[in-house]
Amino acid sequence: MSTKNILVIGGGIGGISAAIAMRNKGFNVKVVELQADMHSSVFGVGIIQPVNALRALEAIGCADACMNAGYATRAWGKMLDFEGKEVREIPGAAIPGSELPPMNGLTRPKLHEILTKKAREVGVVIEYSKTFTEIADNGENVRVAFSDGTSGVFDFVVGADGTYSKVRTHVLGIDLKPTYNGQSAFRVNIPRRIPGQMDIDRIILQRGPEGMAGYVPIGPELAYMFYNSEWEQGTWLEQDSMAEVLCDKLKGFGGLTGAVRDHHIKDSSAVVFRPIDWMIAPPPWHKNRIVLLGDAAHAFLPHLGQGAAQAIEDGVVLAECLDSSSDPDVAFQEYTDRRYERCRLVIQCCVDIGEWEKGRKPGFDNIAATQKVIETMVQPI
Numbered sequence: 001m002s003t004k005n006i007l008v009i010g011g012g013i014g015g016i017s018a019a020i021a022m023r024n025k026g027f028n029v030k031v032v033e034l035q036a037d038m039h040s041s042v043f044g045v046g047i048i049q050p051v052n053a054l055r056a057l058e059a060i061g062c063a064d065a066c067m068n069a070g071y072a073t074r075a076w077g078k079m080l081d082f083e084g085k086e087v088r089e090i091p092g093a094a095i096p097g098s099e100l101p102p103m104n105g106l107t108r109p110k111l112h113e114i115l116t117k118k119a120r121e122v123g124v125v126i127e128y129s130k131t132f133t134e135i136a137d138n139g140e141n142v143r144v145a146f147s148d149g150t151s152g153v154f155d156f157v158v159g160a161d162g163t164y165s166k167v168r169t170h171v172l173g174i175d176l177k178p179t180y181n182g183q184s185a186f187r188v189n190i191p192r193r194i195p196g197q198m199d200i201d202r203i204i205l206q207r208g209p210e211g212m213a214g215y216v217p218i219g220p221e222l223a224y225m226f227y228n229s230e231w232e233q234g235t236w237l238e239q240d241s242m243a244e245v246l247c248d249k250l251k252g253f254g255g256l257t258g259a260v261r262d263h264h265i266k267d268s269s270a271v272v273f274r275p276i277d278w279m280i281a282p283p284p285w286h287k288n289r290i291v292l293l294g295d296a297a298h299a300f301l302p303h304l305g306q307g308a309a310q311a312i313e314d315g316v317v318l319a320e321c322l323d324s325s326s327d328p329d330v331a332f333q334e335y336t337d338r339r340y341e342r343c344r345l346v347i348q349c350c351v352d353i354g355e356w357e358k359g360r361k362p363g364f365d366n367i368a369a370t371q372k373v374i375e376t377m378v379q380p381i
């Protein structure tokens, strides 16, 4: 039997992880990425890697490198009140029989470097500044024309081109638009140890009347702060006003957030502001020989740090399914069956947490909901 050729469209966390997983199963894999290089589409801020992300990264040989480059915690997190007093613990959960920590944090550029290095080591071909212009699936194979004038024939195509995926329309037959949840997120890197404040050695959440501040360790000396708050859809902020706007939003916070606001948010160019959009494609996530993965199939809200985690899990499961059946309908159906409900559950919980953060879900217990999702995520994929 000849080796199957797979094209992955999109070289983000999901696309590269899937490419490694499929290459490790013996497939020939090429990735085309719209951006000019591995860093062009990546913000310098950090990313949470819950234990299930680490398990999936372990499966593609990247977990140790991530933990060495980041900060692995001993517990999931804790919650502070507006003044800065600790009010609750969030223990997280362990994977039975595994020594992986509850979570690791690292910078996004580092994660991309680790994944890209591994992909090249195992023989994945990555081409930058390139996308598809036409895609034609005749049931036997998929003919793809590229933006650089070249073309190719592939056995399967994986659409890993993110929340605003262009491949998605070819699979679903409709232009499915993401939903804005009413919140946008600020993110900025800060020192991990703030003088006079508690060590950021796990996720720390601090809720204010208008939004949720959070802290994630991403290296021995580095952490990042996020702040989710309500904004009208389409709000755009001048880059050079970011620090001022964020500090204004954080008025009144005491404790850790007060100290960060007063001493560590000075450089507007270092602050990222992004709307929170979400979407889950209805099953199945494939049509004939084209399949969706990562944010192209399910764009996550950031509230549980699970978007990239689920994208990496997608890649591992997709590779297993393609390895176990040569019939794409069977393989891709099994893939969706194993992925859809898990992703839907996390997205629903994030939507609920977002509503609660906006003050629209009184009585909701965000810690209990978070803990329940983590306990579900440590179950086998």
Ligand SMILES: Cc1cc2nc3c(=O)[nH]c(=O)nc-3n(C[C@H](O)[C@H](O)[C@H](O)COP(=O)(O)OP(=O)(O)OC[C@H]3O[C@@H](n4cnc5c(N)ncnc54)[C@H](O)[C@@H]3O)c2cc1C
Pocket (backbone or CB within 6 Å): 009, 010, 011, 012, 013, 014, 015, 032, 033, 034, 035, 041, 046, 047, 048, 049, 053, 130, 131, 132, 160, 161, 162, 163, 165, 166, 185, 274, 275, 276, 293, 294, 295, 296, 300, 301, 302, 304, 305, 306, 307, 308, 309, 310, 311
């Ligand atoms: C504020 C915020 C915070 C988050 N924090 C976390 C976190 O802490 N932990 C976590 O697990 N998740 C987090 N996420 C979610 C996570 O970033 C995404 O789920 C993850 O990046 C999805 O990876 P992906 O590869 O599917 O998509 P993307 O990262 O969007 O990658 C898609 C890639 O495809 C490329 N592309 C797009 N169109 C084309 C095309 N036509 N042709 C070729 N290439 C194309 C893009 O340039 C990009 O490189 C967060 C999200 C947000 C918004």
